[in-house]
Amino acid sequence: MIIFFIFILLCQFPYGTAQLTPMKIAVVSGYGSLEPEMQQQLQNSLKWFQSSFLVEKSKNPVEIQDIYLRIPEYQKFSIVLVQTPIHRQNLNFQDLKKLLEIADFTVFVVGQDPKRCQRDQDLLAEALPIVLVPDERPPLAMMSICLQNNPRHQNPSLDSRFFYDLFRHEILHGLGYGLIIDKSSITHKPSEKYIWNHSNGLGQPENRHFLDFDTFALEFTKNHFSCQKMKGVEADGERKNHLNEYIFRNELMTTHLEATGNIFSWISVGIIERTFNGPNQWYHINRTFIAPEADQYTFGKNFGCDFLQKSCHDFIKITEKRSPTLKIAPFCSKNHNQMCYKLPDSQKLYKMSDKDCEMRRVIGDGIDKGGQQRRCPMIKHLPAKFNFVNCPPPPGG
Ligand SMILES: [Zn+2]
Structure with missing residues (x-):
């Protein structure tokens, strides 16, 4: 009875007295403004984050010294451009102190490596979380943008919504999506080998990898694909940074963005909410706000285990026969x-x-x-x- 009572108390106060508030987010750049439409979509993506993410205020505010130490190139800037969900303004670097006190999460735009951008013409941007206190959520991230690979240069009619998805994708990485490693290994799943049968019947050995932090996402994913024996949420490659492009297609956190838009689904809601080390959940998603978008994700719905575990050729043959x-x-x-x-x-x-x-x-x-x-x-x-x-x-x- 006492155990039962304690359990009820724990359930009612799972986070102690923690108070969750909309995540205050800003992007700082020493490199000036992006092209106007890109900068506008960056701002729109920040609005989206502030409406979607709830966090607990950190007890360890970021200091200017942390920036100098972790992002050394910012030692050279005296003026920076600050973008928040509603404002855009130039600030003296030293005045960032106030911003860092208020913001829950600040992304610093860092210089691009032109050679790296040239080597990989599909590379549009990259972001990395910066953890300052072990087991606490990253208060900072670095983001680089390959301006020379702007897909608008090839395809001028590309909808500017593309940049909105690009920044949402990158800033999600900055918050830790696919990049924070589960230190406890509780959610880690071993990779597995399987055979991909080609259309000519020849089999090709392949590896399947799974994302960390799938505890919350797996239940939804099983129901979405109608596969209760699903082992994990399949990742794209052994680095486990993304959802698998073949399986999840137009989800926001696959490797490629679609010109027709990508969707932040309940799968990614589950992954990012479970992305934390230490005892406390770092991010809580506002379900009411996210539902109109997340509910639109229908790719692969009810495709079943054969889609997830076999080649497309096997999947098509088996489905034609059984369903x-x-x-x-x-x-x-x-x-x-x-x-x-x-x-x-x-x-x-x-x-x-x-x-x-x-x-x-x-x-x-x-x-x-x-x-x-x-x-x-x-x-x-x-x-x-x-x-x-x-x-x-x-x-x-
Ligand atoms: Zn990515």
């Missing part, structure tokens, strides 16, 4: 015969035929050493948002 009514777009399948699709706000029907199918490289492959390219049959020209409908019968018949 002939399951729609598995964007993969080509007999299950889509006689199906048409339409755009959400339109009545116009698009019919699919066998000719609308192409072998496409699955992005995110070949990250592991020795990994070969893997290709899957995908529906050509399928828009990001569509609804399947039965095709009308042919006229006259």
Whole structure:
């Protein structure tokens, strides 16, 4: 009875007297403003963080000295640009002291390495968390941006929402997503070997890695894919920084951003909420605010364990046999015969035929050493948002 009573007390006061408030966030740059639209989307992403994240005020404020020590290039700046969710203003570096006292999290833009940006033209930005007190949440991060790889230069019509997703993705890393290691190893899962069968039947040995900190995310992920025996949340490569691009596609924390937008799903909510060392949770997500976006994540819904554990070729064959009514777009399948699709706000029907199918490289492959390219049959020209409908019968018949 006493044990029961203590348990109830613990449940009611899990964080002692901790008070959670919206995370106050700022970005500081010694390199001036970004291109206007990029800077605006950076600001929008900060608004999003302040609305989504709740944190406890740190008892150890950041000092100017910490910046000099951990981000030495800031010793050379006397004036910096400060961007908050509502303001943008130049400040004397020494006046940052006040900002650091108020802010819960401050991102410092650091100089890019032009050679590194040139070597990897897909590299747009990188961010790293800076932990000052062991087991406490990082109050600082560094972020570098490869301005020369701006995808707008190749594709001027790219929606500026792309930068909003880019900054949300990077700042999530800055908070620790995929970059903080579980020191206790409680959530660590060993990698496993499996065979990817190609379309010609040849098998290729592959490795599967899992993200740390999946305790909260796994339950939702199992239900999303309808696979109760799922072992972990699959990562992209052995560094475990991202969600696997093949499995999670347009989720915000995969390796590639889509021109049509990426979604911060309940999977990432679970990962970032469980990303902490020490006894206290670092981040709490405002569910009411995040739900309209997170609920839109539908990629792979009900695809089942075969999608998660086998090659796309096996997955398609098995699904056609066992679940002939399951729609598995964007993969080509007999299950889509006689199906048409339409755009959400339109009545116009698009019919699919066998000719609308192409072998496409699955992005995110070949990250592991020795990994070969893997290709899957995908529906050509399928828009990001569509609804399947039965095709009308042919006229006259
Ligand atoms: Zn990333």
